[in-house]
Amino acid sequence: MTASELIDLEIKLLTEGIFQVYGYDFREYAEASLRRRMTQWLSGSAFATLSEAQSRLLREPHLFENLLRGITVNVSEMFRDPSFFKALRERVVPHLKTYPFVKIWHAGCSTGEEAYSMAILLREEGMQGRYRIYATDIDAEVIRKAQEGIYPLQELQRFTRNYQQAGGKASFADYYTARYNRAIIEPSLRENLVFATHNLAVDADFGEMHLILCRNVMIYFNQSLKEKVLNLLHSSLVTGGFLCLGAKESLSHRRIADCYHEISPRTQIYRRHYGCP
Ligand SMILES: C[S@@+](CC[C@H](N)C(=O)[O-])C[C@H]1O[C@@H](n2cnc3c(N)ncnc32)[C@H](O)[C@@H]1O
Numbered sequence: 001m002t003a004s005e006l007i008d009l010e011i012k013l014l015t016e017g018i019f020q021v022y023g024y025d026f027r028e029y030a031e032a033s034l035r036r037r038m039t040q041w042l043s044g045s046a047f048a049t050l051s052e053a054q055s056r057l058l059r060e061p062h063l064f065e066n067l068l069r070g071i072t073v074n075v076s077e078m079f080r081d082p083s084f085f086k087a088l089r090e091r092v093v094p095h096l097k098t099y100p101f102v103k104i105w106h107a108g109c110s111t112g113e114e115a116y117s118m119a120i121l122l123r124e125e126g127m128q129g130r131y132r133i134y135a136t137d138i139d140a141e142v143i144r145k146a147q148e149g150i151y152p153l154q155e156l157q158r159f160t161r162n163y164q165q166a167g168g169k170a171s172f173a174d175y176y177t178a179r180y181n182r183a184i185i186e187p188s189l190r191e192n193l194v195f196a197t198h199n200l201a202v203d204a205d206f207g208e209m210h211l212i213l214c215r216n217v218m219i220y221f222n223q224s225l226k227e228k229v230l231n232l233l234h235s236s237l238v239t240g241g242f243l244c245l246g247a248k249e250s251l252s253h254r255r256i257a258d259c260y261h262e263i264s265p266r267t268q269i270y271r272r273h274y275g276c277p
Contacts, residue, residue, distance in 0.1 A: 010050035011038055017058050024138065025201035026071060028225035034071065041070035065141065073220065074142050076110040077158060078151075079117045080215075081247050082165035087267045089167050092211065092242050093125045102131045102210040105236060107200055108217030109135035112146025113159075116175075117166075118213075119189040124169045129192070134206060136198035146195045149185030151176075156183050200229045205236040212237055215268075216246035230256050234272070243270045 001009070011034060015026045026034060038050060047053035057064050079085045096102045106115045115135035122131055137143050151159075160172040176183040198206075200217070212233050218226050234256045237243055243251075243260065245268040251257045259276035263269045 007035065007039070007050070010054070011035060014038075014050055014054050014057065017054060018064065021058050022061070022064060023202060024068065024199065028201065028222045028228075029071075029220055030222050033220055037071045037073075038067075041067050044070075068139060069141065072139050072142075074110045074139065076113045076216075077155065077162065078113045079159065079162035079166040079168075080114065082162045084215075084244070084247070084267065084269070085117060085121065085162075085166035087264065087269055088244070089121055089125065091263050091267070092269060093121070093127070095240075095242075096122075096131075096210060097125070097127065099210060100130065102127070103208060104131060104133045104211045105206050105209045105213070106133065106135040107198070107212060107214040107233065109137050109142075109146060109195070110139075111142050111151075112149060112195065113151070114213060114215065115146065115193055115195075116149060116185055116189055117163075119193055120163070120168075120175055121166075123189070131192055133193045134209075135193065135195050138197065138199045138201075140197050143195050143197055149187075149190065151183050151185070153178055153181045153183050200232060201225060205232050207236060208238055209236050209241060210238055211242045211244070213244040215244060215249070218249055219246065227255055230254055234259065237272050239272055239274050239276070241272050243272065244268060245270070 008031075015034075019025050019027060042050060042053065045053060057067060104118060106118070109115050112135060115133050118133055122128065135146060137146070156176070163172040175186045175189065177186070200214075214229070214233055218229055221229065230251070233243055242263075245251070247268060249268060251260055251262075251270055259273055260270040261273065263271055
């Protein structure tokens with residue numbers, strides 16, 4: 001067996017062990033990216049090989065948490081891909097307004113920027129009090145940060161630019177308070193916003209959502225896990241509901257593709273057809 005094949009085997013054994021012990025399923029994550037992240041984590045650790053690390057990883061939850069942080073990519077930003085948020089505001093919100101109350105799910109919300117962006121957008125569109133946002137992630141630590149809603153002040157310049165390009169109607173400074181080198185999100189934006197841990201690979205669906213965003217999450221999954229997660233999202237979405245993917249993701253060639261149409265090219269916003277099971 002070559003050294004490279006041995007690493008692949010170690011990853012396979014470790015991901016199986018992680019699944020059995022902690023219930024986190026990385027067995028169907030894209031191989032190349034998982035390997036890169038695990039070896040990166042290893043080189044910053046005191047262990048020489050993944051086999052050596054394995055027994056402690058399976059026995060010491062805090063060490064596993066540390067690996068988890070290395071495996072998952074948590075980068076996010078407010079109004080990420082402003083043209084996407086602009087399309088959401090102009091093309092999706094008018095449909096949402098026709099419902100008395102809407103339910104929105106951010107699956108893989110990371111540190112919460114995307115969910116707070118949505119809360120700002122809905123407030124500006126006059127939907128305050130008529131929505132509930134569920135924002136979930138596999139990683140309990142990012143959910144804790146999302147709940148806090150505190151971001152480094154140096155990020156705010158980019159967030160503000162994104163907000164303006166996304167068609168923001170007010171001043172972005174209205175939505176946070178700057179204190180020392182941190183920006184604290186305006187607490188009222190947290191109303192109707194529920195943060196929770198949820199693992200897309202193993203946990204159950206969320207019922208009856210009108211809008212689901214799962215952006216920049218499935219890029220790390222292999223083909224079969226992508227299909228599984230898309231089925232989960234599909235079964236959580238009402239007929240006529242909207243499913244939003246990341247800029248490098250699409251529904252083409254996916255089993256559920258026939259049930260959707262993209263509202264306009266390259267928006268990665270898909271609407272579920274009426275009459276589609
Ligand atoms: C790159 S972030 C994307 C954040 C946000 N959606 C955005 O586009 O800015 C990907 C997130 O997916 C989460 N994730 C990875 N695997 C997951 C899984 N199986 N279930 C739920 N979340 C997962 C990661 O923890 C990470 O926070």
